[in-house]
Amino acid sequence: MIKVEGLTKRYARTVAVDNISFEVEKGQIVGFLGPNGAGKTTTMRVLTCFLPPTSGKASVAGFDVQENPLEVKRRIGYLPETPPLYPEMEVSEYLRFAGRLKGISSADIAKRIDEVTGRCALGDVRNRLIGKLSKGFRQRVGLAQAMIHNPDVLILDEPTSGLDPKQIIEIRELLRALAGEHTIILSTHILAEVEHTCEHVIIINKGRLAAIDSVANLTNRLRGAEAVAVEVDAAGGQPNPTEVQQRLEQAPGVSRVVMKDSKDGRIRFEVESLQGRHIRAELARAVVNAGWNLNELHAVGLSLEDIFLQLTAAGQGAAEENRKEGEPKQ
Amino acid sequence: MKNVLLICQKELRSYFASPIAYAVMAIFGLIFGWVFYNASRDFVRYTLLQAQGMGQGGPMSVNDQIIRPLLGFAGTIALFMVPMITMRLFAEEKRTGTIELLLTSPVKDIEIILGKWLGALLLYVCVLLMSMLNIALLVLWGKPDLRPVLVGYLGLLLQGGCLLAIGALISTMTRNQIIAGIATFFISLLLWLLSWFTAFDSSVTATVVNYMSIVTHFENFGKGVLDSKDVVFYLSMMFLSLFLTSRSLESLRWRA
Ligand SMILES: Nc1ncnc2c1ncn2[C@@H]1O[C@H](COP(=O)(O)OP(=O)(O)OP(=O)(O)O)[C@@H](O)[C@H]1O
Numbered sequence A: 001m002i003k004v005e006g007l008t009k010r011y012a013r014t015v016a017v018d019n020i021s022f023e024v025e026k027g028q029i030v031g032f033l034g035p036n037g038a039g040k041t042t043t044m045r046v047l048t049c050f051l052p053p054t055s056g057k058a059s060v061a062g063f064d065v066q067e068n069p070l071e072v073k074r075r076i077g078y079l080p081e082t083p084p085l086y087p088e089m090e091v092s093e094y095l096r097f098a099g100r101l102k103g104i105s106s107a108d109i110a111k112r113i114d115e116v117t118g119r120c121a122l123g124d125v126r127n128r129l130i131g132k133l134s135k136g137f138r139q140r141v142g143l144a145q146a147m148i149h150n151p152d153v154l155i156l157d158e159p160t161s162g163l164d165p166k167q168i169i170e171i172r173e174l175l176r177a178l179a180g181e182h183t184i185i186l187s188t189h190i191l192a193e194v195e196h197t198c199e200h201v202i203i204i205n206k207g208r209l210a211a212i213d214s215v216a217n218l219t220n221r222l223r224g225a226e227a228v229a230v231e232v233d234a235a236g237g238q239p240n241p242t243e244v245q246q247r248l249e250q251a252p253g254v255s256r257v258v259m260k261d262s263k264d265g266r267i268r269f270e271v272e273s274l275q276g277r278h279i280r281a282e283l284a285r286a287v288v289n290a291g292w293n294l295n296e297l298h299a300v301g302l303s304l305e306d307i308f309l310q311l312t313a314a315g316q317g318a319a320e321e322n323r324k325e326g327e328p329k330q
Numbered sequence B: 001m002k003n004v005l006l007i008c009q010k011e012l013r014s015y016f017a018s019p020i021a022y023a024v025m026a027i028f029g030l031i032f033g034w035v036f037y038n039a040s041r042d043f044v045r046y047t048l049l050q051a052q053g054m055g056q057g058g059p060m061s062v063n064d065q066i067i068r069p070l071l072g073f074a075g076t077i078a079l080f081m082v083p084m085i086t087m088r089l090f091a092e093e094k095r096t097g098t099i100e101l102l103l104t105s106p107v108k109d110i111e112i113i114l115g116k117w118l119g120a121l122l123l124y125v126c127v128l129l130m131s132m133l134n135i136a137l138l139v140l141w142g143k144p145d146l147r148p149v150l151v152g153y154l155g156l157l158l159q160g161g162c163l164l165a166i167g168a169l170i171s172t173m174t175r176n177q178i179i180a181g182i183a184t185f186f187i188s189l190l191l192w193l194l195s196w197f198t199a200f201d202s203s204v205t206a207t208v209v210n211y212m213s214i215v216t217h218f219e220n221f222g223k224g225v226l227d228s229k230d231v232v233f234y235l236s237m238m239f240l241s242l243f244l245t246s247r248s249l250e251s252l253r254w255r256a
């Protein structure tokens, strides 16, 4: 549905997006993840035909963004980073304008407005001036605007920013419900958001692609080794932490043991396994055989957060090099 | 065409939702009314004097004594009014980011530009219509020749459309509407003054520069003379400015 090939976007001094390629299948919901200044907004602006690429190609539903912008725009609903709202308009009036602009006939517009105000929970504010709405409501009006013409593709730049936790959950549910029928790309810096909402994730850092995979795969791929949290009861000062640490280190398959803390009569460790080994049973046995009480033992998967830091830290050096080359000679 | 009207309607809506439309109409309505009042009062005085055999000079005519100065004055006033109307056209959308909605909707750039220009032109026409109320009074008690009046208003419309297109162009170049307004004012002023700079010069450059002056072309309209050369000038200036606006909008995309 969306295809990006060797996309580069250069501003006067910076290379905002540097030779990235990816594809998004119809019906997928993809998270676009990266720190500030990574180039997420820029990529989205190219996809929505707001900015032309410096080089490379991007196409939506088979239409190239440069050769056929009108066809691309017809199929895209876009929520920019700052929702594009006219404060002097009422919500329904604004949605009518946006809908008509996107080609909905005047016969259908009322039905569409009902539909999106319902989905974005805007029923109560339909006749309020946009300028007088709270930030969360404005964000939702922006989202409603993106959905008004029921587009095949939704491109949402930080759709949940400014929303309260309850609304965030509602929007996530809404997006999951929309996926399948619609193809969705959403950008965010919040990892939990991608884990909860998206099937696939595209990670970019400093304009370069760091990883692209399904959320599940990516977590697995980087996990290889298992990390386990172990808590041993040490009420009354027995056993002493070093002794426990030694025992755990001797268990088969263990590569490293880190003591996290030791207080209130509990000692906590984080134990990492060798590549591809499962060590939970061994750890339990080691503790119990020594005659200690095992309080807790559970796997701590590497979170997307760890993955993200790992990936972006690894990519950093290379990206830095590349930026220097890309800059015009003084 | 549907998109042009849609955008035009939106522009008019926001003019009338903000104080701009009312301010422009009130200020220029008052100024125009005041000038009209003075011109007619003087006219009545002189006519009375003449009737008593005390005045000198040829016969007085409503057209020459009231309408022509009034139209000339309206032409000058447009210089102040146009920047107020056009300054926000694109600058405001750039500042608030709503330009992203327009430029990512399935409409052509030229439709956006024409829609906005047309919206601005309609507000300008509202002001012209208000000034026509004064003329209507004249028709009630004087017997002015209507043809020069209509030609004069056609001139005002063409000149206005031209200045509005220039204002729209300048508004695409900044995100600060005050800067857009001031720049538009000075550029219009410059185009207006061009005829003064070259008044006593008859070299080729001077003729060309003089040709560019907005005022030179309005003079004929003011006298009630419809010359196709002037109409062509205004239409081509309009076309050129709107074309440049579309280029500027395009380059906005490259720079944005
Ligand atoms: N109009 C512009 N002119 C010049 N440089 C720009 C412009 N817009 C963005 N940049 C630069 O391009 C790079 C990428 O910016 P972009 O807005 O795409 O990042 P982002 O991933 O959306 O960041 P954020 O998470 O903060 O929204 C940044 O280094 C930024 O400074």
Ligand SMILES: [Mg+2]
Pocket (backbone or CB within 6 Å): A040, A041, A042, A081, A157
């Ligand atoms: Mg961004």
